[in-house]
Every structure is written in structure tokens, then in C-alpha cells.
Amino acid sequence: MTALYAVVAIAETSLIALAMVRLALGPTVSDRIVALNTAAAQATLGLLFFAAFADRSIYLDVGIWLASFSYLGTLIWARLLERGLL
Amino acid sequence: MTTEVIVAILAGVGWVFSLSGVLGIVRMPDVYSRVQYSTKTITMGALPALVALVVGEGPVTQYGGRALVIAALLGVVNPAASHALLRAAYKSGVPQWEGAVRDDARARARKSASR
Amino acid sequence: MTGFWVMDYLCLALVLAAALMVVRIRNLAGAAMALSAMGTVLTLLFVVLGAPDDAHSEAVVGAIALPALYLIAIGKVRADVRGPGEQGKRRGPDDMDARR
Numbered sequence: 423m424t425a426l427y428a429v430v431a432i433a434e435t436s437l438i439a440l441a442m443v444r445l446a447l448g449p450t451v452s453d454r455i456v457a458l459n460t461a462a463a464q465a466t467l468g469l470l471f472f473a474a475f476a477d478r479s480i481y482l483d484v485g486i487w488l489a490s491f492s493y494l495g496t497l498i499w500a501r502l503l504e505r506g507l508l
Numbered sequence: 509m510t511t512e513v514i515v516a517i518l519a520g521v522g523w524v525f526s527l528s529g530v531l532g533i534v535r536m537p538d539v540y541s542r543v544q545y546s547t548k549t550i551t552m553g554a555l556p557a558l559v560a561l562v563v564g565e566g567p568v569t570q571y572g573g574r575a576l577v578i579a580a581l582l583g584v585v586n587p588a589a590s591h592a593l594l595r596a597a598y599k600s601g602v603p604q605w606e607g608a609v610r611d612d613a614r615a616r617a618r619k620s621a622s623r
Numbered sequence: 624m625t626g627f628w629v630m631d632y633l634c635l636a637l638v639l640a641a642a643l644m645v646v647r648i649r650n651l652a653g654a655a656m657a658l659s660a661m662g663t664v665l666t667l668l669f670v671v672l673g674a675p676d677d678a679h680s681e682a683v684v685g686a687i688a689l690p691a692l693y694l695i696a697i698g699k700v701r702a703d704v705r706g707p708g709e710q711g712k713r714r715g716p717d718d719m720d721a722r723r
Contacts, residue, residue, distance in 0.1 A: 423512055423564065428626030430519045434557065435630065437523075438637055438664065440530040444542070445660055446644050452539045452597040454656040456546045458663075459589065460533055462686075463550050463582065464526065465663045467557050468630075469670055470575060471519075474561060475626060479570040480675050484666060487682045489578045493589035495659055495690050499652065500589075502698040504596035 427475035435468035452503075455496050462492035511564060518560035526553030538605040539597055547590045554582055627671065634668035655693040662686030 441464065444457035466489045473481035529549030536542045558575040565571035598613060641661035648654045662685030669678035 423515075425626070426512060426516055426519075427564075428630075430523070430557065430560070432626065432629050432633065433523050434526065435633055435637075435667065437526055437530045439640070440527075440534055442637070442640055442644065442660065444533050445641075445657060446648070448653070450539060450597075450602055451650065451652045451656065452593060452602055453542060454653050455593060456539065456542045456590075457533055458656050458660050459586065460530060460546050460550055461660050462663050463554055463586070464530075465667050466578060466582075467522075467526075467554055469667060470558070470561055470571075470578065472630060472667075472670060474565060474571050476673075478675070481670050481678075482570060482574040484670055484675060484678045484682055485578060486574060486581070487679065488663065488666065488686065489581045490585065491683075491687045492659075492663065493585050494687055495656070495694060496589040496593050498691050498694050498698075500592040500596040502694065503600045506698070 424475050424477070427471050431468050431471035431475055434464050434471060437464045438468075451499065455499055459493065459496060462488055466492075515560045515564040518556045518563065522553045522555070522557035522560065524553075525549055525556070529553055537607070539602055540594065540604060540608075543590050543594050547587055551582060551586055555579055630671045631668070634664055634671055637664040638668055651697050652694060655690045655697065658693065659686055659690035662689065 438461045441457045441461040445454050445461070448454040448457060466485050469481065469485040469488065473479065473485070526549075529545045529552075532545035532549060533542050536545065558579045561575040562572040565575075567573065567576070604611065638661060641657055641664055644657040645654050645661060648657055662681060666678050666682040666686055669675075669681055
């Protein structure tokens with residue numbers, strides 16, 4: 423069972439590399455933000471399965487932080503692009 | 509043993525969805541197409557993987573409970589943030605792909621302006 | 624046991640790629656986004672190395688707060704420069720080229 427969790431964690435984490443291709447290539451900042459959201463979601467999944475693999479439940483809180491607040495940059499950029507920050 | 513098989517199948521389905529979503533983000537031509545993969549396909553890839561964790565560890569353990577919390581967060585925050593981003597990108601004039609055939613928002617704005 | 628090592632080197636490679644991207648991207652907001660990606664992957668690396676407290680602080684500061692602060696700073700600077708304009712230039716898609 424733990425070997426299965428390790429395989430799933432590695433597989434979900436390795437998809438970040440493909441998202442980083444778009445993060446490097448993206449012509450506009452919005453493309454980069456889309457790739458960043460994908461990378462954050464995949465990192466959260468990899469983190470959860472790594473926590474199940476390592477059998478440490480304290481690692482899960484980091485995943486909750488990443489899942490709930492990694493979209494803050496997106497919202498700030500959207501507001502900045504739409505009407506300015508002030 | 510059967511639990512392991514179920515976890516493997518659910519995680520495999522989720523991984524295939526995530527792979528197709530990431531490939532779509534790499535391959536699609538403009539931001540309005542890429543956001544489709546960032547919201548729908550990635551969420552659809554995350555949910556079976558989280559369900560696999562819930563099945564593997566049980567729903568009332570720490571792993572299963574937090575996997576459910578993360579599933580709820582991902583289902584609420586990801587579409588809201590992507591909607592805000594795409595609305596701002598459209599209003600600030602990020603160009604569409606040259607091969608795009610229709611633009612419903614611009615057509616609707618023109619119709620309401622001419623009326 | 625090999626799972627730890629594979630995750631370790633995978634996260635190291637991703638951190639290296641993201642850090643190179645921060646330096647190479649010639650766009651301030653895009654570089655801030657790459658910095659956020661580097662913070663996310665570095666969080667994963669800290670968790671793999673067995674330091675969840677550092678991972679907490681890295682997730683809050685490196686992946687969330689620092690790029691948000693950079694974006695706010697970039698927006699404030701450009702908001703001062705751009706404006707409705709000394710040249711009477713309309714705020715439109717032409718002078719938004721650097722931002723989007």
C-alpha cells in the first residue's frame with residue numbers, strides 16, 4: 423500500500439514539470455498564472471500522497487495551506503488587471 | 509487487497525485526467541482555451557485521486573478527512589479564481605487565437621450597444 | 624525507501640528549473656509567478672526532507688505572501704507611471720502591452 427502511495431505521489435509531482443513548460447513559454451502573464459494554478463493543484467496532490475506514504479499526518483496541513491491560499495496571487499493579479507489596485 | 513486495487517484504479521484515472529489537462533495547457537493556443545483545462549480537467553483529475561486517498565485510509569481518519577476538506581476547497585476556490593482571472597484578461601484585451609470563430613461576449617456587448 | 628529519493632531528486636530538479644525561470648523571464652509579473660512556483664516546489668522539497676515547520680513557513684511566505692507583495696508593488700509602480708496621462712493618452716490596449 424505504501425509503495426502504491428509513493429508511485430502516485432511521484433506521478434502527480436512529475437506533472438509539475440509539464441506545467442512549468444507553459445510557465446516558461448507563456449506569452450502573457452495570464453498564461454503563466456494558469457500554469458501556476460495547475461502546478462499548485464498538482465503539488466497539493468503530491469503532498470497528500472507523500473504524507474500517506476511517509477505516514478506522517480502533520481504533513482497534511484501544508485497541503486491545506488497550499489490548496490486554500492495559492493489562488494491569492496491570481497485574485498490580486500485579476501484585480502490589478504481589471505481596475506488597478508488603488 | 510481489494511482496497512489496494514480500488515485505490516490504484518481511482519488514482520490511475522485521476523492521473524490520466526491530470527495528464528490530459530496538463531498536456532492541454534501546454535498545447536492549447538490561447539489563454540481562453542487553457543483555462544478550460546486548468547479548471548475542469550484538473551479538478552476532475554484531483555477528485556478521483558482524493559477519493560482514492562479517502563478509500564485507502566478511511567473517511568474518518570486524518571488523511572481522509574483532510575482529503576475531503578481539500579476537495580471542497582479545490583472545488584470552490586479554483587473556479588472562482590479562474591473566473592476572475594479570465595474576466596480581467598478579457599476586459600484588458602488579451603488577444604484571442606486567430607482561428608477563433610466566435611466571441612459571444614463581444615457580440616452581446618455590440619447588440620446591447622446598438623439597441 | 625527509494626520513493627523518498629525519487630521524490631527528493633524530482634523536487635530538486637523542479638526547484639532548479641523554477642529558479643532558472645525566475646532569472647530568465649524578462650517580465651516582472653511573470654517572474655513573480657515563477658517565484659511563486661519555486662516557493663510551491665520548495666515547500667514540497669521541505670516536506671520530503673522531513674521539515675514540516677519549514678514547509679509551513681515556506682508555503683505561507685514563499686509561495687503566497689512574497690509573490691503577492693511583489694505583484695502589489697509592481698501594480699503600484701505602474702499605476703503611478705501610467706495614469707490617464709500627461710499626453711492625454713487613452714488607457715487602452717496599446718499601453719497595456721507590458722502588463723498582460
